[in-house]
Amino acid sequence: MKKKILGVLIASLLVGSIFTGCGNSNTAAKASDKPVEITFWHSMAGKNGEVITKMVKDFNSSHKNIKVNAQFQGKYDDAINKLKSAQKIKNGPDVMQVYDIGTRFMIDSGWTVPVQNFINDEKYDTSSLEPNILGYYSVNNKLYSMPFNTSTPIMYYNKDAFKAAGLDPENPPKTFSELEQAAAKLTKKDGSGKVSQYGYSMAIYGWFFEQFVTKQGQDYVNNGNGRTKAPTSVEFDKNGSGLKVLTEWKKLVASGNAGNFGRDEDATKNAFLAGKTAMYIESTAILSGVLTGVGNKFQVGTAPLPSFDDTKDGGVSIGGASLWAIDSKDKDKEKATWEFMKYMVSSKEQAYWASETGYFPVTKKAYDEQVMKDNLAQKPQFQTAIDQLHASPKTSKGALMSVFPEARQIIESNIEQMLQNNKSPEDTVKSAADSINASIKKYNEDNKK
Structure with a gap:
């Protein structure tokens, strides 16, 4: 009798272990089915x-x-x-x-x-x-x-304002000399002499500075624009591209035909939406927002980034x-x-x-x-x-450097001071270049580049 009971117990244990094994197998299968x-x-x-x-x-x-x-x-x-x-x-x-x-x-x-x-x-x-x-x-x-x-950055412009100023709305400025002439015609003043509509505006944004360097077919930093190896210094102060950008920027604002709404891109965009500036530079990424914001107030035109006169068109990055x-x-x-x-x-x-x-x-x-x-x-x-x-040519890839976010802040701070008449374009280029080079040097030393 004891042998029979013992046999039943052993059999039960074997059956239990089999079912337990099956249970573990199912659990594993379910686990493997999880995404x-x-x-x-x-x-x-x-x-x-x-x-x-x-x-x-x-x-x-x-x-x-x-x-x-x-x-x-x-x-x-x-x-x-x-x-x-x-x-x-x-x-x-x-x-x-x-x-x-x-x-x-x-x-x-x-x-x-x-x-x-x-x-x-x-x-x-x-x-x-x-x-x-x-x-x-x-x-x-x-x-x-x-x-x-x-x-990429493009130029947005008010076609209705072009017509009112006697400009061809289907033929926007292609170069900065054309842009200067158009901006002068598009600028409006009220009876007290206050500007009610600027001809042109551009936010103080480091990306725009970079794009206008690329537009000249020039490098922003050395070592193949940071592509053959990590850069050790900027190039825009040596190849003349930085000074060309800042001289034109300063000239437009000083003429009174270009509005300066600071670093806030939304402020410049809102000025365009409200008809307070007739042309402005901004990313194509906000096109839908611009069209929605303008609604039926006026017709919106778009044009490529303006080129510099007598300068190779390097395209955009x-x-x-x-x-x-x-x-x-x-x-x-x-x-x-x-x-x-x-x-x-x-x-x-x-x-x-x-x-x-x-x-x-x-x-x-x-x-x-x-x-x-x-x-x-x-x-x-x-x-x-x-x-x-x-x-845009394939060579217009844009620069690569690890301290780029910091470099943009440096560029923007210096441009801000220039447009407030605290620095000349020449001093602005030198100051920005020196500060960015110091940041690059520190980064390279810290990371043994």
């Missing part, structure tokens, strides 16, 4: 943030094995500072949107997986991506990040941001990041992104999408940015 979760940090607020949210939601719906958690991290400067803090405790994102001027820092940081690695492993075809945009984010033929939101893969040492997360990147630059998503924002597509195939065709039909002003990009 790979990755964190995406971005800097898109307002309408652009809403568009990003929808794109991420659509990705998650169509990729059941991946879940992207999108998290807004504030403006570009705020986001990259948060990344620096997060990397110290290994708690950063898996993929991050970083502005163009953060490129050299991201390369030097060692925190990332170059996108070129994924491209090579998969033999991914990049031929549909815009070559000028790829060029900016590539160093020594290696693509470090995936272009995403891209823009791109602005905006790209997507970076953060090295997590987790191959599954890295694969998921790559799938997400490819989705975000697909023709369908880029056409949607461009039509809803003002950034232009990073892939040429987006122009075949009906939503993009409809967008261009509704907003023909957008074509200016596309044509300007395609007309």
Whole structure:
């Protein structure tokens, strides 16, 4: 009897262990069925943030094995500072949107997986991506990040104001000499002599200074504009490009025909929307906002960035941001990041992104999408940015340096003083160059570059 009971107990234990084993197997299977979760940090607020949210939601719906958690991290400067803090405790994102001027820092940081690695492993075809945009984010033929939101500066102008001033609204200024003449005709004063409409305006923004250096076909920093290796000094003070930009800027404001609304880009934009300035420089990324803000008050025209007289037209460099893969040492997360990147630059998503924002597509195939065709039909002003990009030589890539955010602040501070008549253009160039060079030297010494 004892033997029989013992046999039943042993049998029960065996059956239990079998079921327990099956239970563990099911648990493991369920665990493996869970989607790979990755964190995406971005800097898109307002309408652009809403568009990003929808794109991420659509990705998650169509990729059941991946879940992207999108998290807004504030403006570009705020986001990259948060990344620096997060990397110290290994708690950063898996993929991050970083502005163009953060490129050299991201390369030097060692925190990332170059996108070129994924491209090579998969033999991914990049031929549909815009070559000028790829060029900016590539160093020594290696693509470090995936272009995403891209823009260039263009000139917005009030076609109705042009007509009233006797100017051809279909023939906006192409050079600064033409712009000076047009600005003089467009400037209006009230009975007391106060300016009621400036002919031209431009916010004190370091990006514009950089673009006008590029427009002259000149480098901003040495070492191949920071592309053959990390730069050691600026070039704009040696090649004459910086002085040319600042002399023209000062001349326009001093003439009384150009308004100076300071560093706040919104202040300059609002002056244009209110009809208080007839021409102004700004990113194509805000085209939709400008058209909405103007409404039916007047017709908006767009034109390429003005060239300098008797100077080679070097085109423009791109602005905006790209997507970076953060090295997590987790191959599954890295694969998921790559799938997400490819989705975000697909023709369908880029056409949607461009039509809803003002950034232009990073892939040429987006122009075949009906939503993009409809967008261009509704907003023909957008074509200016596309044509300007395609007309720019591949050499107009723009500079790379790790202290770019600081350099912009230095440039803006010095221009501000110049326009307040506290500095000459010559002193402004020297002061800015000296300060930026000091920052570059300190960074290189601290990082042994």
